[in-house]
Amino acid sequence: MSVQRIFSALSDPTRFAIVEQLLEQGDQTAGALAEPFEISKPAISRHLKVLEEAGVIERRIDRQYRSFRVRPQSMRSLNDWVERYRRFWNTSFDRLEKVLQKEDNKDDNDD
Numbered sequence: 001m002s003v004q005r006i007f008s009a010l011s012d013p014t015r016f017a018i019v020e021q022l023l024e025q026g027d028q029t030a031g032a033l034a035e036p037f038e039i040s041k042p043a044i045s046r047h048l049k050v051l052e053e054a055g056v057i058e059r060r061i062d063r064q065y066r067s068f069r070v071r072p073q074s075m076r077s078l079n080d081w082v083e084r085y086r087r088f089w090n091t092s093f094d095r096l097e098k099v100l101q102k103e104d105n106k107d108d109n110d111d
Contacts, residue, residue, distance in 0.1 A: 009054035027067040
């Protein structure tokens, strides 16, 4: 699952809101997902298709009912990506802090 595809799919405010709705409220039908938006049902269908193709959500079919839910794997992929960069930046800031402390100590000794 490509993190780039996930970010691309989530870059649209409507699609992002759909995913937030699914995360907050759990499985929902396309009709329930469409309610908060003032757009056509075909437009909602297109948004859902983009999210499905990116692997962010999945369609579940139970007899005649079709519902959507967030794929946990996509959220894990995003979390892994964010965590990798969080570690990178934390390490970088720790190194910078040490350099700045050395400079402060050097300046204090020069006085």
